[in-house]
Amino acid sequence: TDTPVTVVGLGAMGKALAAAFLKAGHPTTVWNRTAGKADDLVANGAVQAATVEDAITASPLVVVCLLDYPTLHKVLGGAATTLTGRTLVNLTNGTPGQARETATWAAGTGADYLDGGIMAVPPMIGQPGSLVLYSGPRPAFDQHSGALGSLGSAQHVGTDPGLASLYDLALLTAMYGQFAGVSHALAMVGPEHAEALTALLPSWLIATAPLSATAGDDDDSPSDMQAVAIANITAASTEQGVHPDLLRHLLIPLRDLLGARAAGQELDALIDQVRTG
Ligand code: NDP
Numbered sequence: 001t002d003t004p005v006t007v008v009g010l011g012a013m014g015k016a017l018a019a020a021f022l023k024a025g026h027p028t029t030v031w032n033r034t035a036g037k038a039d040d041l042v043a044n045g046a047v048q049a050a051t052v053e054d055a056i057t058a059s060p061l062v063v064v065c066l067l068d069y070p071t072l073h074k075v076l077g078g079a080a081t082t083l084t085g086r087t088l089v090n091l092t093n094g095t096p097g098q099a100r101e102t103a104t105w106a107a108g109t110g111a112d113y114l115d116g117g118i119m120a121v122p123p124m125i126g127q128p129g130s131l132v133l134y135s136g137p138r139p140a141f142d143q144h145s146g147a148l149g150s151l152g153s154a155q156h157v158g159t160d161p162g163l164a165s166l167y168d169l170a171l172l173t174a175m176y177g178q179f180a181g182v183s184h185a186l187a188m189v190g191p192e193h194a195e196a197l198t199a200l201l202p203s204w205l206i207a208t209a210p211l212s213a214t215a216g217d218d219d220d221s222p223s224d225m226q227a228v229a230i231a232n233i234t235a236a237s238t239e240q241g242v243h244p245d246l247l248r249h250l251l252i253p254l255r256d257l258l259g260a261r262a263a264g265q266e267l268d269a270l271i272d273q274v275r276t277g
Contacts (some may be wrong), residue, residue: 001027002026003147006059008052008075009066009092012035012122017065017091017151020126022046024150031055056082061113061144065091065118069098073105082109087140089148091116091132095169096162103136103161112140115161118151125151135163174212177207180246187242216268221267223262230255 007018010032018041021028029047030038031054038048042222049055056062056079066072076083088111090102099115106113114136124130130152134141141148141156147156157163179210182201188198211221231250237247255268 003061003144004029004059005147006049006055006062007031008055008062008064010034010041010068013091013118013125014065014127015041015260016122017063018046019044020150021063021147023126026148027059027146029055029058052076052079052081057085059086059125061087061089061147063089063091068092069094069102072102080109087112087114089114089116089134089144091118093117093168094165096166099135099162099165100160103244112137113161114144115164116141117164117171119168119171120152127152131155133157133164133167133241135159135165136161177250180250183239184242184246184250188237188240190240223258226258227255228264230258 004027005021006029007021007032007194010018010030014030014032015037018028018030022041022044027047028041028043028045029049031049031052032038032255035048037188038046042048047058049058052075062083064072064076066075069092072090076088080151088106089107090113092100097123103113103115116135117133118125119133120130132148132151132154134148134154134156135158137159138156141154145154145156165234182191185201186194233251234244234247237244253274257274260270260273261267
């Protein structure tokens with residue numbers, strides 16, 4: 001039979017998680033500070049627990065998705081003894097340090113602890129393309145990978161509990177770098193061409209995404225050619241009257257990195273230089 005699952009936290013994400021467990025046939029118990037947020041889930045077969053303790057004791061697998069780690073400790077702190085012998089899966093976004101601290105705290109309660117990073121927005125949960133990264137003890141992951149697979153592709157990235165968060169934040173860094181680049185691109189073309197550029201963006205970003213891990217450097221697009229393109233972007237931005245701050249911090253370091261690459265330095269060594277500045 002399908003593992004009973006408890007979901008603590010019914011924000012935009014927690015609601016999507018609980019709905020996906022229900023849809024996959026898992027008996028699902030939910031709890032949220034604002035009780036009314038459970039109404040739709042209850043209408044679809046979820047059991048609403050009156051207290052966090054009742055919610056935890058309903059299932060061997062407890063998934064928590066709250067605003068942040070201080071909230072998690074506030075919500076679970078009083079219910080620690082009920083966690084003994086269960087698997088606690090924390091999908092709250094935080095830092096690797098917070099994940100490791102929480103793993104230590106969870107070990108003290110006698111729970112198995114997996115930390116997770118959700119690489120999806122709520123409507124994607126349970127759909128193709130949804131990915132959730134997990135870190136922590138492999139046996140706990142293997143035991144529950146079936147249930148966790150209801151949320152999307154479940155990938156174990158290592159036993160260090162901080163790794164899912166580290167990978168999550170690193171992937172978000174790449175995404176926000178892209179968002180920042182797009183905001184500069186839109187500023188460059190100005191409102192008159194914003195719609196036309198917006199129409200071109202998704203397929204362009206998808207087509208170039210595979211090049212990102214090598215900073216676009218290969219035989220077809222040599223680094224010195226790219227360095228010229230970046231110089232042209234800088235000049236065009238000035239011509240268009242766009243403030244160069246973002247370029248200065250994003251593209252100039254990339255241009256220097258590509259220049260060093262053209263001069264024969266290895267990409268790994270250059271990424272090391274990004275680390276130290
Ligand atoms: P919401 O703001 O929609 O929900 C926040 C949740 O935290 C609610 O359940 C809320 O309860 C609870 N909460 C906040 N403060 C307290 C408190 N003091 N005491 C008790 N409960 C509290 O956020 P999301 O659901 O969107 O996000 C939850 C986590 O999921 C975050 O860590 C986020 O980074 C992560 N995530 C979200 C994504 C998204 O696109 N939404 C994508 C990937 C990850 P109440 O309903 O009572 O306010």
